[in-house]
Amino acid sequence: MSGAEVLLLMDDRPSSFARYAARELAGRLVLLRFADSRPDLPEEYLRETAHLPAFWVREGSTVGGEARRYRDWAAGLPVAPTRFCNPSEPRQAVAQRFAELAGLPHLSERQVALVRDKAAMKECFRELGLRTAEFARVRSGAGIERFAARHGWPVVLKPVDSFACVDTHRLDGPGDLAGIDLTARDWMVEAYLAGTEWEACAIVLGGEVLDVWPSAMPCRPLDIVDGAMNANISVGTAEGPPVDLRALIQRIITGIGVDHGYAHMEFFLIDGEVYAGEIGVRLAGCEIPANHGHAYGFDVFGATLAVYLGRRPDLDYQERCCAGDLLLPLPGTGLVRRITSRDELLEMPGVIDAVLKVRAGDPVTARRASHNASGYVHVVGASVGEVESRMREVLARFTIEVGAREGHVVAT
Template identity: 25%
Template sequence: MSRLGIVGGGQLARMMALDAARLGVDVLVLAGPHDEGVRGLFPVMDGAPEDLAALRGLADVVDVVTLDHELVPLDVIRALEADGVVVRPGSATLSFTDKLHQRRRFAELGIPVPAFAEVKSLDDIEVFAQEHGWPVVLKAPRGGYDGRGVTVAADLDEADGMIAAADGRALLVEEHLELTSELAVISVTSANQDQTTYEPVVSVQIDGMCREIHADGSITVDLSTVAVRLATRVAQVVGAVGVLAAELFVVERDGQQQVLVNEIAARPHNSGHHTIDGCVTSQFENHVRAVLGMPPGPVAQRDPVSVMVNVVGGAEGSGDPRERVGEVPAGVKVHLYDKTPRPGRKVGHVTATGEDRDTVAALARTAAAILEGRA
């Protein structure tokens, strides 16, 4: 059995490694000094994700390298590949973590995306807004997540701060859309090219952060078919190996629903955490299987309804969620990440499953509120 190296020691590495261990796969994690989630559970090598020497040290003692995050510079990934290291996903796929590159390539291939442009100045933004209207959405091409690196600007004054912070670097500007809903689709592509796709889910976003995921049969068959087709196409375009998450916007235009690709992530993703308890095979097990060249496991849901709610650090003094686990209602699955609680930081998630949408959602929300000290 191969030995798997994971770059990054956060919650995704934690959940990936836990499922790898069940398969009998040895795991070694390269973690930075501030990484939390894996230390104490699995062997860890100390090293920063941009440190080529550290990554080479990891690669020397594992068979396949995969990633917990997108913070490894592309030139470092390419250097590893030039050494003959098996990195999955590879540099070609990871180049799509640059949102400008992603938007351009998808648009070229006819994959529907929001109207966008590259901008470097307020004048550039004004030209875009004259065509598409205010407000506009400004995004850093790399590194943003959970609402970070994103600004919704109602006018040039509100756009000025992000332009100034960019200091001459290009930004992505997009049209601001009135959304009908947000969906996500997790696809899995094995190194042997076997592919499967989980049921699309509804993603509930608050302040740019995913707060809830609903896999509850509420998405129409037609919409689900379009979402799966788009996610499969995207996985093929980027040459994905492993899990690929496609975050999708649903808008209504001319009386018809249209699905647009918002962002992708070439790794296990928050929108797939419900699969641990809600599906026959979790996204984490399937990522491990895929990057090691095994066929994906079955992705069917165990119950008609599965709802995941993130547990987020609250105000100072709200305490440690671990102290409240005993108060969580029976039947709700709790996953805490061993991360220091801070306001706005994801420190865990809960999943409830069952048959009735409202009952299951209420149970998951109650459990999250208890762990966050709000109930």
């Protein structure tokens, strides 16, 4: 990639995007890391990115103080960053505030609220003329029951700032409230929507949505955290939803006032009508961006970096197919005893890439989150149905055994 501007990249976990940026922007990339994210940054990844300058925000320090320390530190670099990119959903508020105090392009406090506080987000959607599920902020089980009395069971309960379905629950009746602590966080409740749930990703420059890429979800995220197949399929063919996606996302981008970046949206189609779900102004999770690159045959990460560097990307598509990421199960907590090898995965129909995050002998911890996985594969096909069928074959042939430290197998 050409150009002299240097990018400050928020880096709190290894990702395909961060690894791409580390390779392609050597000499023009600086990493922003928070000390409390150190457990999520494996030694192998730290060695892999050791050639890049990295500023560590210290635990217990104020954002303002650390931003001042960063400015002094960056003044000693050959070229100080002039652009900023935050791919992290949970650190959106602190990362954007840091960027503001460091004098870099950033989302405002209001914009962060609209893409993090899901109740405020849905209020904004309605102000922009979009349909949403019925919703309300709640603080007690009684509040949830009053909402359900008006709108019916089931309902969806979630923290307003949740991500990856962490602490998100489908409640089929009052009995499902048992064990949920409603005092520690801010919560909201939504009417459960039927219909088809879709995703759409977009890149934005100068306030303009340059293009949108839809994704089908074989299983809903709420079903995924309860054990359903965890997959997303980028639809580069005519099978996408019958919706003007560019106009839909442009309405939101204009309403929020976003200048540039990557946006990821979830929405429902019910009897031909769109119901806006949620939107994030950061890269989509899992390997969804990479799916788009495979489905359209272009450099999706390069295009994303371009808009964060203030340049118009090359969207020269060379392919039109369907491509998805299938997250491989992580069924328990303990030690990995056995796992299907990468070579075996690559021999399966439609699999073009495979990444295993764990090996035999590794300790693992299962979590109730939509990104919980032992690895992933990328699967391609001529249609959504073919990709999904191939994914299910991978799952049928994939094996992982997790045992207690004494060697007793507890999950397969």
